[in-house]
Amino acid sequence: MIVRTAFTALLADGAYFALPLSVTGSSELQALPPLLRRDTSFQLALNQLDGVLTPVNSCYIVLRREKSLTFVTYVPYRANKNERDFFLQGRHECVRQLGEQHFVTSVICKEIGEVTDARSWDERDAKQESQDAVDDASEHTVHDNGKECSMDAGHKKNKCRLCDRRMKNKISPEALEALAQLHTPGATVQMSVNTSTETLDLRYMKNVPIADVAATLPADTPSFTFYRHPTTQLLYFIFHSPDSASVKERMMHTMAIPGLVNVHAEDQGVHVDQKIELHDPEDLSFEEKDERIGKFRSMYLRNNFEGTESKYDNLKADEAFHNAIQ
Numbered sequence: 001m002i003v004r005t006a007f008t009a010l011l012a013d014g015a016y017f018a019l020p021l022s023v024t025g026s027s028e029l030q031a032l033p034p035l036l037r038r039d040t041s042f043q044l045a046l047n048q049l050d051g052v053l054t055p056v057n058s059c060y061i062v063l064r065r066e067k068s069l070t071f072v073t074y075v076p077y078r079a080n081k082n083e084r085d086f087f088l089q090g091r092h093e094c095v096r097q098l099g100e101q102h103f104v105t106s107v108i109c110k111e112i113g114e115v116t117d118a119r120s121w122d123e124r125d126a127k128q129e130s131q132d133a134v135d136d137a138s139e140h141t142v143h144d145n146g147k148e149c150s151m152d153a154g155h156k157k158n159k160c161r162l163c164d165r166r167m168k169n170k171i172s173p174e175a176l177e178a179l180a181q182l183h184t185p186g187a188t189v190q191m192s193v194n195t196s197t198e199t200l201d202l203r204y205m206k207n208v209p210i211a212d213v214a215a216t217l218p219a220d221t222p223s224f225t226f227y228r229h230p231t232t233q234l235l236y237f238i239f240h241s242p243d244s245a246s247v248k249e250r251m252m253h254t255m256a257i258p259g260l261v262n263v264h265a266e267d268q269g270v271h272v273d274q275k276i277e278l279h280d281p282e283d284l285s286f287e288e289k290d291e292r293i294g295k296f297r298s299m300y301l302r303n304n305f306e307g308t309e310s311k312y313d314n315l316k317a318d319e320a321f322h323n324a325i326q
Helices: 002-012 042-051 081-098 112-116 118-129 131-135 173-179 247-267 315-325
Strands: 016-023 029-031 059-065 068-074 103-109 151-154 187-194 199-207 223-228 235-240 274-278
Touching (some): 002 016, 002 059, 002 081, 016 081, 042 118, 059 081, 081 103, 103 118, 112 118, 118 151, 173 187, 173 199, 223 247
Parallel strands (some): 103 151
Antiparallel strands (some): 016 059, 059 068
């Protein structure tokens, strides 16, 4: 009854974005507080689910996308097998009791990023729209009474595993807020990884003349600097990794790039146009190019994506190396 009441409230109020359903100790479904959509960005709305989903607990989520509802069965790999089976075996019945007519699709997700990353939804949409998806018999489920339920997409593994989102560093509220201010010409935001907490912390946010940007790069520690060019309006991402910094500092900063550029910045509507990597501030030169600028391999390439994240094949190896030196 409580679940039905919460679902009815979700149907009646378009401001509600998601309704999580978990299980109690008595194996009864219970409705968690619904989430409100406070932003027009689908990704920012999805970010609210980061505080709901865990790697070890299964749940259902009624998710509103535009004007339609999707029924999500979240069963992470690390969840208890009996709990996983409970949600997997009961998902069709739950949809039936809520009312199949309210849902356009039902999906299974096994990783948090498959739910909370908008790129996963874009990828599933593309597969759904393909002719192969239409012809795939597993796309539809028929009940014993012969009536077809809402479109059942099951589990579709992402082409890319969203390593940037899974491995992203935490970011301080000040640094996150600063990213949203990068639309003004000359706007400059600099941050670095706190090696003790592995958090991206803000160093400064201010307007800097183009001739003075190099002077703001710290000489002995790695840093990330976002700079909005006052003439071209291009947004530059400058990764300064001085040779004098420790191996641990350089590795931690290198590994933080995908999550910072592809996740934290993108979540704030900030799109990097050009990435510069350098060891010495004197090498800083703003040039409009399609290729990277720098002396070593870039982890972010302008307009060069594969799957749902930037093309970079050695991220897992970097993670292992980083753990080994901690």
